[in-house]
Amino acid sequence: MKRFIRFSLLFVLGACSAGVTFAQTIPFEEYDLPNGLHVILHEDHSTPIVAVSVMYHVGSKNENPERTGFAHFFEHLLFEGSDNIGRGEYAKYVESAGGVLNANTSNDRTYYYEVLPSNQLALGLWLESERMMHAKVEEEGIETQREVVKEERRQRIDNQPYGTFLQEIMAHAFTVHPYRWPVIGSMEHLNAAKEDDYVQFYRSFYVPNNAVLSIAGDFDLEETKSLIGKYFAPIQPSEKPVYRPNITEPPLKGPVIDTIYDNIQLPAVIQGYRIPAQGTPDFYAVSMLAQLLSQGQSSRFYKALVDEQQKAVFAGSIPLPLEDPGIVIAYGIANLNVSTGDLSSAMDEEIKKVQENLISEDEFQKLRNQVEKDFISSNTTMAQIAESLANYYLYFGDSNLINTQIDQYQAVTRQDIQRVAQRYFTPANRVEMIYLPKSVKP
């Protein structure tokens, strides 16, 4: 009896003191088709819906420097139709079935997905396989989408206060690496491109050996595998290996500083520091440093700059997860009577505190608790799970990171956080964009 009680007490205590005790494991199956398409399947029967998605390992960094904007352009173009799908019909099929659809492009990859009632799985597979096999890449669609992208650029970037910040940071932080040009690319390049340029891009990158098919939701495993074979197996892989840039950006040797006049009321300081690629130990440490600075109202930037000193109305830090070495952003939007020089100094002061003083155990535990909550909450919907699985496979070759990536965060120490602050958050490693209102432009 005593032994039993002691045993169960130990068990309870063990459960309480474990660093990570979350119950969820996301199960999945994965395999390759002969044509190179990687398939990942996660079954979940709690709701009769299914997310069907395809991630192509092509982003702005795969582009020809004279033809930038292609990857993003294709995100639009590939809704124009296929040999069997009329122009504008993509969205109609999905909406008529009671689903939703969307797509997005980054510097590294392009992602398409739909969320459908589960009895429409075959529709999702048909739509995505049509897109991969023989999408319409021809003059009429190209013309239309050029206008749409022009309008998108106007709305999302040109007319948005501070809308050009990412473009500016990247253009200043990178001189040889393709990250130097924006994902939306150049209208000149898109206008100058011929239909054949587009066709070549499609044939080079939109191939099964460059793609991951990721499905999460309520489906029958055997039936689904069979349907996948039917729709995707006949698609031919590319003849040549897929082009991946192998370009190393030299050290920045900064600080690099520039001023941008924009349609804004409040000046802003937006900085970018060069950091290693996602998935590296230092990237995780930088990520936690960014949390320290800006997550929650007790964070360093918020508390000091916004609350106490009132030098900023907003301030924060965001690491950009990129496949090649990238950047972490630190920003502050200045309060009315505060100069950008003043704000920049105040931001530097907070960084200096982290560089010179190891954070307390308490503050460190806060960061770990935040990471745990965020990680657990980030994969609850079928759409989130489908995308995460595809991401983890595409970038790291390990879909199971959906269950284990948190370990990488938990491996970061207080000393690591101090060390990366010292190593990366330096003037020599920094680009700084000062955003000023147009009204003060000379």
Place this chain on the structure above:
Amino acid sequence: MNTFIDKKLLLSGLIVFGLFHGLIAQDFRAHAPEPGPAKPIEIASPDQFALENGMKVILVENHKIPVVNFQLFINRDPLVEGEFAGFSTMAGDLLATGTTSRTKAEIDAAIDFIGASMTTSSTGAFGSTLTKHADAFLDVYSDVILNPVFPEEEFEKLKTQTLSGLAAAKAEPESIANNVVSKVNYGPEHPYGEVQTEETTKAITLQKCKDYYQDYFKPNLAFLVIVGDANHDQAMAWAEKYFGTWKPGPVPRTVVSPVPLPEETAVRFADKSGAVQSVIQVTQPVDLKPGDKDVIAVRLMNNILGYGGFSGRLFQDLREDKGYTYGAYSSLNSDPYVALFNAETSVRNEVTDSSVEAILYEINKIREEPVSDKELQLTKNITSGQFARAMERPQTIATFALNIARYGLPEDYYQTYLQRMEAVTVADIQRVARKYLQPDHLNIVVVGNKDEVVDKLKAFGPLYYYDNNGDPVQINATDISDVTPESVIKGYLQAIGGVSKVGQIKNVKAEMVAKTPMGEISMEVMHKDNMKSVMKISAQGMVVQEQRFDGEKAMISQMGNKELIDDPAMVNRFKENAAYFEDLKFLQDGYHIEIKGVENVDGIPAYRLVVTSPAGSISTYFYALESKLKIRQVQSADGNTTNIDYKDYEDHHGILVPKIMSISGSTPVPMSFELSSIEFNPELEDAWFSVDN
């Protein structure tokens, strides 16, 4: 037995067969595949119980991830806040700014430490936490709900922020439209018709916020909705431990009068000077309560008319067919007191009237013509798809349970929802369209550029004007046929001291101070010979910005960084504004002045004068009819519109000047400057105007 088979024949047969099979194989791609049988959507019943003090607890278990969400909801009647409109919102925002045992910093630190999140509002508080930190979370969460202290300092900070937000929103066409829609449909005395303004906000006291909390935050009005990784015993234990001591008590009730349909269809217009777009909201109040037998048919009808995706008729008509807009949609929900139908879009000025016409056409069409079977089936698919996707979030079940409790719906209301939806017929759609949409009783609200769009809108009904807060304004029918613009300007100059006296003023030096959320700002202006000017803005004793014009060249300096201005248009603007009493110049050659009519400016009838300078800059000035004083000016440049209001004229050295100058539009927050001193014809050094040092 050996059978001789011609290999060639066999081979060619196989090839043919293979091709044939390939063709058939490809054929399946020619069409979209058929769906499988629709899967039923399981809707679980939540666990519900009540504490002794009357607080009701709803628990939706979901153990997928070790996270628990808590929502406290105060199920009170709608509120009439009257002259203090906005106090309940402020009270809600203040809950987490301090309790009897914790400061704001301590609350923030405690929530952040466990990686949780928490927000508060006038009707409760929401939070999300890992299960293992639930007790630590609930300790802070319940403290904030049960023991807030409403610190004075935080109240003042919040008030200033709210006023800035309101001042900025004042100029936003969407905000203006919402204000007008609320007041004209519900009436300004109805809880839904109230609008929070700068005036009502200024009147709010800390005590009003405290009283609100005392009146309504009682367990007998409260629901605690727990969603996630918890079971019945756990939920009961938490509710008891953290909310068991909450004392019940009486709560005020509100009697809400029914809202009549508008007597006629009318256009309700609010002017936005210089706008290039119109915001259109075609609205009417609707009597449709949650749980009514027509609710589902109405939802389908509204989806057909104005679904938020591409397939709504409004979208197809106004965007796909006519290209007027990026989007056009409609909404018609249900409400226990009064619901609202709203068909809305934003369009370029030139197509404002055509867009209203198209919306009215679609409203009439869905009433007069039955929809097609195909359209109805499509809408049913969309609706059940929405339903299925919503079920992915456990929060949806919680909302269902809350609705059932609040509105007295049948227990199986949501379980049978989709069946009842399937049963809706084409005839039902037409019936509810005819019953609930009333084309002869619409409030067509438009916010836009009066000079450009108003005339054509008169075709849709009588036209009434409203201000930014949604209150009616009288556009004066005062006869202006024998009033000249010159006489208006001369009248102003006479009123402030006389044309010749004003004409003798060559130099002016004035200082003003404004209180803003970011501290005190002072402005100093100097004008010399009506040709040179200086403006300095200082904060905390330091010059933050300075502009100088030496008669020919201009300079702007920001925090000590000096830049010469080389844009000729901008330099010209300095030239035009170089005289303090610029109105004198309007009487000179080269200036074109025109009276556009009489308008009410904050309730004061004023002549509206449009002045075009020799260089082509256009500004609008308002001179009060009675006092003759200049009370407002509006200037547009580079896409920005600056509005300056002049108030409280007072005598300085025999000249009347406004004590208060309120500037909005081109500043981050609207700023109200109060005159501290002004000198006429003082000695001013040329060096102070120099752009070279």
